[in-house]
Every structure is written in structure tokens, then in C-alpha cells.
Amino acid sequence: MTIDMSQFYQVFFDEADELLAEMEKLLLALDVSAPDSEDLNAIFRAAHSIKGGAATFAFNDITEVTHMLESLLDRIRKGEMALTPDHVDAFLVSKDVLTMQMDGHHHGSSVDQEAVGNVCLRLKALSLGSAADTPVPAAAAPESVKPEAAPVADADGNCSFRIELPEVPQRDVDALAAELGLLGTISQESLADKRVVFTLTTPESQDSIVAICSFVLDPDDLKITHGGAQTGAAEAEPSAEDPGYGLFEPVKADAASQPVAAMAAPTKAEKPAAEAKNLGRRATDKEGGSQESSSIRVGIEKVDQLINLVGELVITQAMIEQRISVLDPIQYERLLNSVGQLTRNTRDLQEAVMSIRMMPMDYVFSRFPRMVRDLAGKLGKKVEFVTRGAATELDKGLIERIVDPLTHLVRNSVDHGIEMPEKRRASGKNETGKLTLSAAHQGGNIVIEVSDDGGGLNRDRILDKAKQQGLPVSDTMPDGDVWQLIFAPGFSTAEVVTDVSGRGVGMDVVKRNITAMGGTVEIRSVPGAGTTIAISLPLTLAILDGMSIKVGEEVYILPLGYVIESLQPASEDVKDIAGQGQVVKIRGDYLPLIPLYRIFAIEPKFTDPSQGIVVILEADGKKAALLVDALVGQQQVVVKNLESNFRKVAGISGATILGDGGVSLILDVSALLRSSRQLNADPVFF
Amino acid sequence: MSYTTQTQAQTGMRASGEVAGNEFLAFTLGQEEYGIDILRVQEIRGYEPVTRIANAPDFIKGVVNLRGIIVPVVDMRIKFSLGTPTYDQFTVVIILNIGGRVMGMVVDSVSDVTTLAPEQVKPAPEMGTTFDSDYLIGLGTLNERMLILVDIDKLMSSTEMGLIEKIAA
Numbered sequence: 001m002t003i004d005m006s007q008f009y010q011v012f013f014d015e016a017d018e019l020l021a022e023m024e025k026l027l028l029a030l031d032v033s034a035p036d037s038e039d040l041n042a043i044f045r046a047a048h049s050i051k052g053g054a055a056t057f058a059f060n061d062i063t064e065v066t067h068m069l070e071s072l073l074d075r076i077r078k079g080e081m082a083l084t085p086d087h088v089d090a091f092l093v094s095k096d097v098l099t100m101q102m103d104g105h106h107h108g109s110s111v112d113q114e115a116v117g118n119v120c121l122r123l124k125a126l127s128l129g130s131a132a133d134t135p136v137p138a139a140a141a142p143e144s145v146k147p148e149a150a151p152v153a154d155a156d157g158n159c160s161f162r163i164e165l166p167e168v169p170q171r172d173v174d175a176l177a178a179e180l181g182l183l184g185t186i187s188q189e190s191l192a193d194k195r196v197v198f199t200l201t202t203p204e205s206q207d208s209i210v211a212i213c214s215f216v217l218d219p220d221d222l223k224i225t226h227g228g229a230q231t232g233a234a235e236a237e238p239s240a241e242d243p244g245y246g247l248f249e250p251v252k253a254d255a256a257s258q259p260v261a262a263m264a265a266p267t268k269a270e271k272p273a274a275e276a277k278n279l280g281r282r283a284t285d286k287e288g289g290s291q292e293s294s295s296i297r298v299g300i301e302k303v304d305q306l307i308n309l310v311g312e313l314v315i316t317q318a319m320i321e322q323r324i325s326v327l328d329p330i331q332y333e334r335l336l337n338s339v340g341q342l343t344r345n346t347r348d349l350q351e352a353v354m355s356i357r358m359m360p361m362d363y364v365f366s367r368f369p370r371m372v373r374d375l376a377g378k379l380g381k382k383v384e385f386v387t388r389g390a391a392t393e394l395d396k397g398l399i400e401r402i403v404d405p406l407t408h409l410v411r412n413s414v415d416h417g418i419e420m421p422e423k424r425r426a427s428g429k430n431e432t433g434k435l436t437l438s439a440a441h442q443g444g445n446i447v448i449e450v451s452d453d454g455g456g457l458n459r460d461r462i463l464d465k466a467k468q469q470g471l472p473v474s475d476t477m478p479d480g481d482v483w484q485l486i487f488a489p490g491f492s493t494a495e496v497v498t499d500v501s502g503r504g505v506g507m508d509v510v511k512r513n514i515t516a517m518g519g520t521v522e523i524r525s526v527p528g529a530g531t532t533i534a535i536s537l538p539l540t541l542a543i544l545d546g547m548s549i550k551v552g553e554e555v556y557i558l559p560l561g562y563v564i565e566s567l568q569p570a571s572e573d574v575k576d577i578a579g580q581g582q583v584v585k586i587r588g589d590y591l592p593l594i595p596l597y598r599i600f601a602i603e604p605k606f607t608d609p610s611q612g613i614v615v616i617l618e619a620d621g622k623k624a625a626l627l628v629d630a631l632v633g634q635q636q637v638v639v640k641n642l643e644s645n646f647r648k649v650a651g652i653s654g655a656t657i658l659g660d661g662g663v664s665l666i667l668d669v670s671a672l673l674r675s676s677r678q679l680n681a682d683p684v685f686f
Numbered sequence: 687m688s689y690t691t692q693t694q695a696q697t698g699m700r701a702s703g704e705v706a707g708n709e710f711l712a713f714t715l716g717q718e719e720y721g722i723d724i725l726r727v728q729e730i731r732g733y734e735p736v737t738r739i740a741n742a743p744d745f746i747k748g749v750v751n752l753r754g755i756i757v758p759v760v761d762m763r764i765k766f767s768l769g770t771p772t773y774d775q776f777t778v779v780i781i782l783n784i785g786g787r788v789m790g791m792v793v794d795s796v797s798d799v800t801t802l803a804p805e806q807v808k809p810a811p812e813m814g815t816t817f818d819s820d821y822l823i824g825l826g827t828l829n830e831r832m833l834i835l836v837d838i839d840k841l842m843s844s845t846e847m848g849l850i851e852k853i854a855a
Contacts, residue, residue, distance in 0.1 A: 308754050315754075554738065600740030645788045646749065646758040647850060649739055655749060655756045663737040663751050 012053045013106050014297065019046040020102075024095050032085050040077040043091070047073055050098065061116065062101050068123040069094050075127065090126055094119045161209060162225045163198040300397065303356050310346075310353045311638050311657070317346045318659030359399050361439040361448070362390040367403070368410055372435060375414045382421050382431055383414055388438035394446050398537055401517055402448065405510040409450040409533050410437065412507075417454035417531055427528065429453070441561065442536070442619070442670065445519075445653070451532035457483060457525040483523035487511040544639050546656070546666065548632040549615065552602040555664050557637055557656055562669040564616040564623070566631060571610035584614055584625045591616065594672055595627045599651060605629045619670045626672065639666065651675070709801050710826065712833055713780065713793040716768035721826055721833035724799055726782050733777035733792060743848060750790065752781065758849060759790035765847075784842050789849060800833070802826045807835065 023046040026039050047070045054062035069091065075081045097119045104111035173196050177188055185201045200209065206224055324332070324339055365387045376383040394402075418424075418433030425431055436451045459482055466473040466485050473485065489508040514521050519537035546557035573585040574593070582593040593614065597604035606612035606629055614625040637656035642649060642665075653668035710721035736748035736759050745765035749756050759779060763771045771792075779790045810822040821841040826833035843850050 311754050602740070640754075640756045642749070642756055645756060647848070649742070651740065655737075657751045657754065657756075661751055662735065663749050663756055665737060665739070665749075 009057065009106070010295070012057055013102060014295065016050050016053060016098075016102055018297065019050050020095055020099055022046055024092065027088055027091050027095070030083070030088060032083055032088060035076075035083045037077060040073065040083075044070065044073040044077050059101070059105055061111075062098060062105075065094055065098055065101070065116065065120060065123075068120060068127065072123055072127045081127075087126060090119070090122050094123060160199065160201045161206065163200060163209060164224075300357075303353075307353055307357070310350050314346055314350050314638070315657050315659065315661060317342060319661065322659050357396050358393040359396050360390060361392045361394055361399070363399055364403055364406060365390045365437055365439075367407075368437060371407070372410060372414055375411060376418075379415065380420065381414065381418055381433060383418055383433050383435050386434065386436045388436065389440045392439040392441060392446060394439070394537070398446075398517060401513065402535070402537070405513045405535070406437075406448065406450065408506055408510050409535075410435070413450055413452040413454070413531070413533075417452035419455050423455075445536045448535045448537070449532055450535075451530060453530040456527040456529055456531050457486070457523070458527070462486060479525070480522070483525055486523070487521065544637050544656075544666065545634070546637045547615070547634050548658075548664065549596075549613075549626075549628040550630045550632050551596050551600070551628050552604050554600075554602055555632060555658070556596070557664050557666040558615060558617070558626075559653075559666065559669060560634065562617045562619050564618050566613055566615040568611075568613055569609050569625075571608070574609045582609070584609060586616065586625065589623070591623050591625045593625050593627055594675075596667075596672075597627070597629075599672070599675065617669050617673065619673050622673050624673050637664075637666070708803065709799055710833060710835060711780070711799050712797045712831075713778070714795050714797065715762050715766065715793055718768065719797070719831060719833050720793075721800070721802075721835045722780075722782075722838040726784055726838050728781045728783040728788065730796055731779045731781060731790075732775065733773050733779050746848070747792065752788065752790075755788060757781070757788050757790050759792060760847065760849065761792040763792065763794065782838060782842065784839050787850065789842060800826075800828055802828065802833070802835075810834075 023043050026043050026046075030036075030039055030043075047066050051063055051066035051070055054060075054066060072081075072087070073091075076083050076087065097116055100109075101111055101116065103109045173188075177186060177198065187199045189197050189199075209224060320339060321343060324336060327336065329336060368387070369385050372383055372385045413435055418435065419427075419429075421431040424433065434453045436449070438451075439446060439448045441447075459479065462482055462485050463473055463475065463477075466488075469488075471485060471488060473482075487507050487510070511521055514535055514537070517537055519535055522534045522536065523531065524534070525531040544557070545560040547560050547563055548555050548557050550556075567586070569584050569586070575583050575585065575590070577583055582595075583590040584593050585591075593609060595604075595607070596602070597607070604612070606627075609625075609627050612627055612629050613631055614627050615631075616623060616625055639654045640656055642652065642655050649665075651668055651671050652665045653671075654666045655663050656666060658664050709724040711724045711727050712719055712721050714720070734750055736750050738748040739746060739758075742748075745761050747759045747761050749758050751757075761771055762768070776795065777792060778794075778796050779792050780796065781788060781790050806828065807824040807826050810824050821837050821844070823835040823837050826835050841847065
């Protein structure tokens, strides 16, 4: 089975972009003399995350750069090396190189390999510690691809720079001379066209010079050359009128942030090439920019706020609709038409907004085939992996948090659930085990199931182990309670449950994660036939097709998915079963009758099923007839969580807001059907 | 009273965990006047019809829609058998925000917001009110009035109220 990895590329790029931006922000805010260790750690983590991601997708060039960055950062954050401005500069340059490489992979724009090489050398030099007080270009230069472009450092590590200023007032020139003079020895001469040239001998890097000059003038207008090239280059340097040189200049100003700093004073022959290359790069940058804007990252609170506002709008719109329904359609035709249009627009808007947060389960499921395959191969098992309901949509926040628990469960199933081929053959099963991952909406919840057709859980062993650990157990516990024991913290580890052992390692973590999301985990297991672990998560945010029903004065919503039909039974079709309530005969089947008024203690209009309406419901393969007074209508409702401000109410899966602003409760059909079996036993609720 | 002494007294109180703030919203239940920390009050509204919750204790009136969120409403008069629970245009619901959870509380009426200096707050007697003294901060005296100061956080998150599901250990 092959997986298209490219679908995850976007995620990596988005994430890496964010990390790089974060890294840059932190670097820029970093106080070099007294760096905050928390900031250093954050920068390190960013580099580390990018490296990990890049390695996963086999972007080896990115991995290489980040690896060097990471090891250098590691030494600094451990205090093995002091942070200097040179480090920060080098890190910023590597950030730019990484951005360039990322764009290269993302949009296919060209990557300046020279810059990559330079930054690698620079990082390497820094990590060797040799660069502690030498200017960076000098440190990088000896191994650089262009040694002839190296600035010449004298015995003290000083470099001589020739700084050519554009035409500026004499006042600024004096100010600059004074400022630059602080860096080292400075001399000043005038050119024929009134421009001024400084010659500065300093241990500082070129970047510092640019930084100082940029207070007074645009760094783009500045020409800085290294003294080494001075004699030749100064004469060869064309004047500002030269269009070619003019084009090259802005790029050079990038020196502050680009690795081309090391390429200072290229020989004349190289200029056209450099120019073309840089021009080319600019063009691709622009393309890249237009593609990036196809997705934006927005804070989740903003989206939630939007969703709430749209929810309000929908309710208001429903109110208007209700008010105008009494108007005379002929007299108010135009008003009614306009409101009709508003209704459609609102619905579209609502759908669009809702879809922002929803993502298909496929996003999670598609990670597993590869994992299952690898794992099965390693263990020498044969596993067929099936996914169902991959299109089921779930809130993005939940989707991201379900990945880890699911990974754990799937791994467990392959590892401990499915038996070895020989054993399967011996027990008369197909050699290839089957692992099913499914997702479905069920009663206001999404249910994700990991099920295998393996050996199942061993009840006796779990009980034995539980007794050993002093857990309160008895031999007569129902199966469901026994299976829950494997979620007990510290339970399990070796030789516990199945003969392969394990099954329960970290299960408490799985359970805790899911409980934290407001969900529940259920285990169904049949010895020899397999185990199903069902995770049920609340839909904090979902639209539901609902049928509103009325009992007495109260209106409830039934999720339409459970409704098969509704009818008024003939009185002879309703039979009493002694002590068991009533059943309704519908087309030859006898279905248990659930009187909603009795469960919810409502004063109904009708207690006789032949006068009211029964709604036939089906959930978990069971059918039942729900007795209500009347059907009100069918509508889409926004499911609101009762638990956020209140608590779980038995028989109710959520609430929604009706057109009149009132609240209506959504029935939990599965729970109702379960309770129908024990209706006359103790009350199920409260 | 000077500002400094007040602040000192207040911080002293905070440290001992007896008083969280010193501005209280006063409301009445039957003949008694109560006070709760004003910082827990989100807003005060009139009573609107609620949606009943089946099988809930009768002091939980039900849930209402508060600008898109579902909020439970409890009637303190029923909970503490004070006064007669009537619902008309004068019935007031205090919307509380306790630890991020929003809930409504029906009371007979709301009078004012009063500032109580720490020395005006007397320790609650062991008995004498319908409230369990665990939920009381103390008694506030204000001229002729006496406010029963309720630790609303503790009360609303208590199992007795049953508003918040206790997380099973």
C-alpha cells in the first residue's frame, strides 16, 4: 500500500513557516549579553521541530542546516558557549536560508546552494568556537567557495572596509564618521561627484557597519567593499550611473539578512551572474508570495466567535421567518421574497463557517495504513487494514487530540490483539487478521472504533491481575466492568492479558486523554473473536438534522438519523406484557414502546398510543417505538453542549436553540433504547 | 478610613482566605438579605421561561439561552425554602460566572452593591441560617442591615447543588 505523503507537505510547510517566524522573533528580541534561557530553549525547540519534520519528509538539505543550527544552539543553551552577536546574525542568516530551502521544496523556486554552503560553514565555524572574536566573514572565508572574495584580516583580526556613501549632506557625513570612528580607525576622502568614501579598519563585521549607517541613510544606497579588493575594485567600481551596478546594489543591502554577506566584493566578471541569479530569485519570491496567501492561519478563538455570531444570526433569521409567516403572502410578496433570500444566504453562511472547523477523519486515518503495515511486518503477522467512515467530519481541535490515543490503540491491536498466522490457522481463522478503524456519528457523539478479530481479552487473567494489585473486583463482575480494569493506572505491563503480553501499557493514558476531551471509552471483547474499543467523543460543534416532537407542552429534538418512520398505531396493535410495559406490533414485529412522558415525568396529552404518535427509532441494531404527543417539524439544529455550564443529563445528548430563542433538548436515542429494556426496573435516570 | 489600612487589611484577609473581595451584591430571599462577591456576577436579568430538565431536582428550574450559550437556572427560594417562588416581571435572575461556568440564580430581588470594610464582616455563627455555615463567609453589618455573606463559589460547585458533575476519581 502506498501513501501519498504530499498531502502532509502543506502541514509541514505551514508549521515550519510559523516556527521560523517565531524563531526570528525570538532571535531579534534576544538580549545577547544576558540571554533568557527560556528563549534559547524556545529557539532550540523550533529548530528541533523543523529538523524532525524535514527528516520525516526526507528534505535532507533542510535537515542538514537545522542539525547544525540545533547543535550550536544546544551548546549555547547548555552554557558551554557564550552567545555573541555573531551567533545571532548567523542564526538569522540560517533562518533565511531555511526559508529559501522551504520555498524551494514548496513552490519549486530556485535555491541558492552557495548561500546554503556558506551558512553551513559559518555555523560550523561558530560551533568550533574559533569565531569567538573574529569577524564572521573572515571565519567562513578560508573554506568558502570564493576565497578571493575574502576580506583581509590583519593580525589583530581587524578588517579594512571601504564604504562609499551616496550624496548626503555634510552634516550626516560628519555624524557617520563620528559613529563609525567608534568601531575602529577611520579615514575620509571625497570623490569627484561630491560623494564621500570612508576607509574603516575595524574588528566589527560588515553588518554592524550597515546597521550604523542605516540610521542616517538607506542601506540600499550604500556601497561597502572589503579592503582586500580595495585597490582593484575601487577603480573598477562603476559610478552610480552604471545601471548594472545600480541593480546589484539593493541585493547587497540584503547582506544584513542574507548569507550573501560572505560574497562581498565579487569580481567584476561574476557580477552579471550574481545579478541574474538574484533577479531570478526575486521573481520566484513573488510567485511564492501569491501561492502562500491561499491559506491563512487564524486563531481558533476568532473562528469560535464567528461561529457563535453566525449561530445568533441563524436564530434571529428564524425569528423573522416565524413573524412574517402570518403575513398575507400577496400583500407582502416582496418582503417575503427578500426574507426567503435571507434564509438561503444565512444557511450558506452557516455551512461555510461551520466547515472552517470541521475536518474529515481521513486526516487521522490516512496515517495508519503505513504504520500497521510496518508493524505487522516487524511482528511477522498478516493484517488487513480497513477504514470506514473516513469522511465523517470532526472538529479540528478534537481531531488533533485524537491522533495519539488512536495510534496507541491501533498499535496495541496489531501487537497484542491479532494473533500470529499459525495460531490463527490453528483456531480455524483466516491467517490474515482484520483490523478495522471506523468513525460514525451516533447520538450527538462521534464514535471511533478500533476493532480486531484477534484473540480477545482474557477475563480470568485480568481479574487475577486486578486481585494481585488489590483492586476491588469480584468474580461476578459484568464483562464491561472487567474490561474497564485495563484502564486503571499501573495496571497491565508484562504477561497480563493476552499471551503476547502488554495490552494495557499506557491504556490509562489513552483513557485520560479521551476523558479530557469529554469522551468515553468502551471495550467489547469476545474470547477468540476479537476486541473492539469504541471511543465516543462529544460533538461540541455540529449541526444535526432533527425532528422536533412535542410531549405535553415540551418540545424535544430527535436526531433524524435514528428515525425510521412515525405512525399512529391501531389500538389492537398495542399489547400489554405483564410487568414489562407495552409493545407495539408494526408490520409483524413487536417493538417495545417507550412512553417519553413517563421517562421524563411530563404531563402528556395522550397516554394511549392509538391517540398519540409513535416514532420508530433504531440505534445499535435495536428498534423501539417512542410514544409522543405530536410531531412538530423537521429542522437543522446547532448542537450545544449542556455540560459546558451544567452537567450531563441522562437521556439527553445536548441542547439547541429554537427559532423563538427558547432552548430545546436533544434526546439521546441510544440511551433511551437501552433504558427501554429495563423500564420497569429502578429508574434509570437520577 | 485611609486607603492604606484598607489595603493592608484586605491583603491580610486574602491571605487567610476568608474574604475574596469587599464589594458585595445584596439580594433578598424571603425576609433575609444576602450578599455575594460582586466579581462573580456577570449580569442581572429578568426571569424568562426556562426549558425544564426532566428528573432534575425541583430547585433546578431548567436551562435558558443566554446569547447562544445554554445556562442552567436554579431557584434559591426553592433550594432553601425561603419565600414563595413566584415568577413575574419583578423576578430577578443573577447570572454568575464561576470558574468559567455560567449559571443563573433566581432570587426575590436585588437591592444594591455595598462596600464592606473587613471589620464590618463578623464571623458566621455555627447555626442560625438555612445555609450550611461551610458556604458562609460571615455576616456583614451595614447600619441597621445585616447581610449574610455567601461564598458563592463554594456553594455553586458543591455536590449539594448538583450543578457540576463531580469527576470520578
